[in-house]
Amino acid sequence: MNRSGGDDQHRKIVFTTQSVDGESEAVVTLQEHKDPTRPPFLISLSKRPQPGDKQPPFSPPEKRETHVIISSGSGHGLADEFYSSAVGPILESIHGHRGMEELEVHTTESPTSILELTDAVLFPAANQGKPIRIILLSGDGGIVDLVNGLSSKTPNPQAYISPQVVILPLGTANALYHSINAGAYDAWGLPALTSWKTKPLPTFTATFSPGARLLIDEGRQEQELPKDPQGNGILHGAVVASWGMHATLVGDSDTTEYRKHGVERFKMAAKEALYPADGSPPHPYKGRVSILQEKGKDRWTALPEEEHMYILATMVSHLEKPFCISPATKPLDGSMHLVHFTPRSGDEVMGIMNKAYDGGKHVEDGDVRYACIDGLRIEFEGKEEDGRWRRICVDGKIVRLEKDGWVEVRRVMEGGAKGVLDVVVV
Incomplete structure (x- = not known):
């Protein structure tokens, strides 16, 4: 696969595909759209017999x-x-x-x-x-x-x-795709159509206290979560689990009106959350946060802080193409990383987040806790009255917990068990 052409608005993507039967091949030429959020469009596709001495790749x-x-x-x-x-x-x-x-x-x-x-x-x-x-x-x-x-x-x-x-x-953000293909030329996944190389998709499980509810219809309705054998709510994920500012931005911007703006919707929601109209500072999220770090040991360690701003467990490196949330994460490596910091002003939060757009330099900030973990547990203990501040995000889905609710996120451990899904890679 290669790119050709002049300026950024007129670049072409050219690649060859071989037929499954090995009898023919096709030269595919696409043109990138001048708007990078829109996929390329096909210019030409010409078929020709497969050369006799050439084996299908x-x-x-x-x-x-x-x-x-x-x-x-x-x-x-x-x-x-x-x-x-x-x-x-x-x-x-x-x-x-x-x-x-x-x-x-x-x-x-x-x-x-x-x-x-x-x-x-x-x-x-x-x-x-x-x-x-x-x-x-x-x-x-x-x-x-x-x-x-x-x-x-x-x-x-x-x-x-x-x-x-x-x-x-x-x-909108395509976090998993951009994390798998971080640093590579973005051809909208098309090369994978002719690849048979795969890797297991690492996942995590989020278990919720029994009263937790999944928010649907732009947060106007709620429904029960699937249940585990103990009657707790359960969701599986492959990208991110979060509370605090990240979950608030995802939840607040999940409307038809916001979605019209694409990935910009997150920045728009951030402005409203970080700079409240009444001039007050951003909301400090209150609760107990614990992490699981010792491999093979079920020992939770509580963080010393009781108020938080940003609490996120991620299995990917990028949440958007330019937004590198976990620079230590390698594609599909199965690791989980914590990104955490405590309450601060809107300007300070924006300063930290902007460093994520600079190759993930936010993790070098002394105010940011960045660590490899196996699990994350959040307990509200009645400290948040308003349900808005008790929303948890699991791969874009929003779950609201009860006042004394809890959520426990665990990385699905490697070894022995097959994954439920394999991702085709190039």
Whole structure:
């Protein structure tokens, strides 16, 4: 794959794809959009016979049932357009016309579409030992729905085959995609369409006190969380779990009006939270925060502070393409890192956060606690009256806890167990 062309607005992406049967190849030329938040568009796709002395560079190890999931509501709502204008024609060059008929294309119709598809189709097939490949045109929300759908049932350990997922970043921030591809040329995930190399997706589990509720419909409604055997609420994640300023920004900006502004919505919400209209300082978040650090030992250590501003446990390096929250994290390495600091003025908070846009230099700030952890526990102990300050973010989903509620986040330990999902990498 290479880029060619003059200025940034006219660069082209050119790459070659080989057909699955090895009989032909196609030269694909796309043009980058002048707006970097919009995907590239296909200019030309020319097929030619595969040279006789050239072996196809990829060959699926086994025939895989392939599902394309187009998340219509993700990001700027461009997933349908990107599929019809670029992804579909590229897939046809790889699979051929007959192979395209075997692809199952699903377009989301509601926020629960991916969960329902996983429950009805993807998990049962994986659990019967069927190899599955998922081409996902979505943001991080699509991944978390797949992870939760696949994790919600107990798999048959002898039969279950982790589905492969090709991530095409059509969301707002696309944290997982940009973390996996940090430092590489961003080709919107298209090279992965012809890759069969995979890595397990590291995950974490967040367990909530029984009264916790998932907020939906822009926070206007709430619903029960899935339950573990003890009756506690449970969510699975692969990106981030947070409380404090980060959770507030995600929760406050999760509206139709804010989403029109793309990734800028977080900065807009930050301005309102950090500089309240009445001139008061930003809210200090009150509660007990503990961390789990000693591998293999179930020993929680409470942080000395009782008031907090930013509390985040992350399994990725970037929350947006330019926003490096955890510079020590390597792609899909399975580590979890804590980023934490205590209450301060709006200007001071902005100063720390801006360093994250400078290659993650905020972790060098003496006021920031940055550490590798295995778990994070938050207990409210009745210290926050207003439910607004008791919101927890798990991969973009917002959960509100009761006054004396708690949440416990644990990294899923490596070793032995297979992951529920494998990510296709280049």
